[in-house]
Amino acid sequence: MSADATTPPPVSTTSVGATPLRLDAHDKVTGAATYPADRFPDDALVGKVVFTDQPHARLTRLDVRAAEAVPGVVAVFTGRDVPVNEYGLTMFDQPVFIAVEHTGRSTVPCDVSRWEADHLAFVVAETKEAADAAARAIDVEWEQLPIVGDIDDALADDAVLLHPENGESTNSYTNYKIRKGDMDAGWARAAAVVEATYEVPYQEHAYLQPEAGLAYVDDDGRVTVEVAGQWTHEDREQIAHALDLPDDRVRVIYPAIGGAFGGREDTSIQIVLAVAAQQLHARGENRPVTVQWSREESIVGHHKRHRGRIHAKWGADADGKIVAIESEAWLDAGAYNYTSNKVLGNCHLSQAGPYEVPNAHIDSHAVYTNAVPGGAFRGFGGPQGSFVSEMQMNRLAEALGIDPVEIRRRNTLRDGSIGITQAPLPPGVTLPEVLEACAEAAQFDQPLPDAEPFSPFASLAPATDDLLRGRGFACAYKNVGFSFGFPERCEAEIILHGDGDTPEWAEFFHAGADVGQGAHTAFVQMAAEATGLPIESVKATFSDTSTTGDSGSASASRLTFMAGNSILGAAEEAEKAWRNGDRPAVGFFRYVPPPTEALDPETGICQPNFSYGYVAQAVELTVDRRTGHIVVDRVVSTHDVGKAINPELVIGQIDGGLAQAHGYTMSERLRVADGRVLNPRLSTYLIPGIGDMPTRIDAVVLELADPRGPWGARGMAEMPMMAYAPAVLSALHDATGVWFDTFPLTPDVVLERLA
Structure with a gap:
């Protein structure tokens, strides 16, 4: 149960600037491509994420004994099973599970559901029917809290603070300024002034493939999660933080991905799958745990474009x-x-x-x-x-x-x-x-x-x-x-093989996610161009934290730019090793662009x-x-x-x-x-x-x-x-x-x- 290296079969030997057949074209049009739900083994356990269904309420009692007693139920996991009950891509402000008592090492108050899709429990069972029945059998009581429904509610004088742990006195928690020039002088020069208030709406990502994944402990003892995402190494970091494990004890693999658009940049099912796999393995149960959301669960359970x-x-x-x-x-x-x-x-x-x-x-x-x-x-x-x-x-x-x-x-x-921002444009x-x-x-x-x-x-x-x-x-x-000083980087590895004076073929390793845009095809084109090899002579392995370096996210319109520069650097390093007589010749490169700065x-x-x-x-x-x-x-x-x-x-x-x-x-x-x-x-x-x-x-x-x-x-x-x-x-x-x-x-x- 590991990711297979893909050996692309395109016929064309052209590279940058050409349009060869996409690497995944045949498999996607024939149905052979394996998305996460296609990789569920027949004997896999079925998981169900139980949402709190509470936009704002304090959990006062949680009893899962009746759920655990449902025939076919293997386990019910809650906040007590998470060593560090918190996560968040840019700040840890969200509990993995809402829990009655403060569980694990966390700075986040874990007993308050602030969103209807906060996670209450994760049921693991032999069948979907048993998992659904167990979810209904969970005994839970809530203390209802005032709902802060929109921006006006949040900014009202008597607004309830949703995250008092931040030490803020308002729900407006991140604020940026720009102050440039002389406003009075500017308005004095104006021949025309236009003024309006605009409302911008939510947008749902609506990717073809709702959230799905599986988790297990692999032969090397790593908690392994196969899931669709946008940044394997960030997913790994989030999982490792919650499980209190070193990064190298967690492995993340991306199979085929049915769209993302930013909707998979934050975690959804990754951590709960990893918690279940780790806990079940400790109990001697090594069957993979799977979960697959319905469209309704997907729309309710992941973030949106900001209104x-x-x-x-x-x-x-x-x-x-x-x-x-x-x-x-x-x-x-x-x-x-x-x-x-x-x-x-x-x-x-x-x-x-x-x-x-x-x-x-x-x-x-x-x-x-x-x-x-x-x-x-x-x-x-x-x-x-x-x-x-x-x-x-x-x-x-x-x-x-x-x-x-x-x-x-x-x-x-x-x-x-x-x-x-008063800096020259790049x-x-x-x-x-x-x-x-x-x-x-x-x-x-x-x-x-x-x-x-x-x-x-x-x-x-x-x-x-x-x-x-x-x-x-x-x-x-x-x-x-x-942007704004975030530590940007992208890594690639190229290994040149051959017996003669020039390389005959290359292995190529890159973690960058292909979320449907054809990134892996573009990567191989650039690797072929950089090494001087035909496309069919480049054997690529993608998106597996056990074999590929940190690529950064498939976001911010960055992947072609960043991956291309990392590929050029890896090819140059491999060429140096080849000239030095190394067979095979290994080239690894981390591309770091010019630095940016915080506002x-x-x-x-x-x-x-x-x-x-x-x-x-x-x-x-x-x-x-x-x-x-x-x-x-x-x-x-x-x-x-x-x-x-x-x-x-x-x-x-x-x-x-x-x-x-x-x-x-x-x-x-x-x-x-x-x-x-x-x-x-x-x-x-x-x-x-x-x-x-x-x-x-x-x-x-x-x-x-x-x-x-x-x-x-x-x-x-x-x-x-x-x-x-x-x-x-x-x-x-x-x-x-x-x-x-x-x-x-x-x-x-x-x-x-x-x-």
């Missing part, structure tokens, strides 16, 4: 140059931090947009509530802040009578610009080129074609007189790699990032003013990727990102009230189907090298999310003359605002 509120006031002079920005953001972190403190940082920077801003006063806050936690999601705070900055820019353009593209030309960041700023390419491809200076008749209902004739057409434009930038607490001064990606999007749409239905007729999505390692995969990332951005903007409304998700099913949480997508998508790919990127490549996976919502809402304004300050743009919302 929030941002108030913004922007001013520009008569020439359209930005002179002052005031902005304040509140993101709903939910019951626990997850990565809210980091997401808030990206939202904080992006509120100023990708523009030169001489004077700025920006405040941003993460706020605890009893709602579902917010966490990583494609764009990582950038879409929320960029929505505001781009809506404000389009409002300024209208107020000044300046074309939306032209006003951006006058303000855009470029090489040598000083950013909002080299390779290509937003001016991206803007021009998008405007040209969209023919933004040409008249908009007439609307094509359409009907939202098969029973209605197509509308003609009630159709309105509009176009919108937006742009953005997004960090590539971890200064009073001014925000810092160097926040070492690289960025750049995007511009133009949208054409038609709205039926009778029904409120919208058809997005065309999207031009323009990206500088530095170098397309695999052009087809780049296009796939753009198309997939636009699908997700389209759902976020148009239809995906997660309903949360009093700490509970009210629509935890895909029948009522509407992700777009093929018939809901934009009628036409034009992906424009530029290859303007990032000076620090491998072969010039820069990350781009999050970029399609960044500018789409403001481009759509600005197009809707162009069509109707009405500004919309929130979304998704479901027909009822559109009709209400038009009225």
Whole structure:
């Protein structure tokens, strides 16, 4: 029961810049690929996570004896079974299990459920039916506590503190500032001022594969967890911390992964699986423990894109140059931090947009509530802040009578610009080129074609007189790699083999997660290019902490950039060993990019990032003013990727990102009230189907090298999310003359605002 090294069988011998067959293409289209649930042995035990079902309550009694007595039940694990009953990706503020008494070594009060999906127990049984019956048999009593349902509740004068252990006097627990320039002088120069309050919604990741995994103790005595995630070594660290084990006594393996988008960056089932495997092994039970969530459990039980509120006031002079920005953001972190403190940082920077801003006063806050936690999601705070900055820019353009593209030309960041944190931008700023390419491809200076008749209902004739057409434009930038001083790194190993003067084949080891984006194919392409070998001569092993070094996360648009640089370094080290006569020749390399810095607490001064990606999007749409239905007729999505390692995969990332951005903007409304998700099913949480997508998508790919990127490549996976919502809402304004300050743009919302 160990991970098998994969030996890719592609026919092509091309590498960087080509589009060979994806390594996993055959297995995925034939069904041979093994996702975690496909790897469950026939004799495996069945686990069930029991949620507290309490948004805010104190546990006063927990008795699992009746559950343990259910026929077929092997064990019921609770807080008493966890040596260190706490976890958290960036701070330990969440119990593994809610427990009556303070259990294990933990700084977190463990007796309070702050979220309906907090874990109460983990039942292990012979069958799913027995596990379900045992979950129902748990005897539990609660003391109900006031529910802090949203940001307003959290900030009220009489608000209940959800995490008093932090020593804060408010539920606003992470706060960032930017203070730049002279605000009075800036406002004095303003010929136009626009001000609005924006609401940004939740978004559910809705990945194809709900949470599933298995755990056991392997032949070397390591607690082993096979699961879908985004960072094997961080999962290992979280498990080891809770189990109070050295890292090398824990092993994490990623099989095939059915999507992630940030939803698998934080732990869900990893720790409880590991606790069960360790405890059962100590009792002499060595069968693997498995768990597989339903879609409802997945939607309730993992974090979401943050909902929030941002108030913004922007001013520009008569020439359209930005002179002052005031902005304040509140993101709903939910019951626990997850990565809210980091997401808030990206939202904080992006509120100023990708523009030169001489004077700025920006405040941003993460706020605890009893709602579902917010966490990583494609764009990582950038879409929320960029929505505001781009809506404000389009409002300024209208107020000044300046074309939306032209006003951006006058303000855009470029090489040598000083950013909002008063540090020079990393080299390779290509937003001016991206803007021009998008405007040209969209023919933004040409008249908009007439609307094509359409009907939202098969029973209605197509509308003609009630159709309105509009176009919108937006742009953005997004960090590539971890930010604000987080210790960034990525490791790779290459071993060259052969008997002659030149290597004949190579082993390649890398932990980077392929969450469906094709990363492993791109990795092998880069390894082949770096070693001068054909792709089929590279034998790759991926995502197993026992054999692969720490890659960092499959997030922050970083993996191609970071992995590529680590691969180049490993290939160089292996080549040196080969020249020295080593057979085989081993090359290991840890790539560390230029350092970043934390925000200064009073001014925000810092160097926040070492690289960025750049995007511009133009949208054409038609709205039926009778029904409120919208058809997005065309999207031009323009990206500088530095170098397309695999052009087809780049296009796939753009198309997939636009699908997700389209759902976020148009239809995906997660309903949360009093700490509970009210629509935890895909029948009522509407992700777009093929018939809901934009009628036409034009992906424009530029290859303007990032000076620090491998072969010039820069990350781009999050970029399609960044500018789409403001481009759509600005197009809707162009069509109707009405500004919309929130979304998704479901027909009822559109009709209400038009009225």
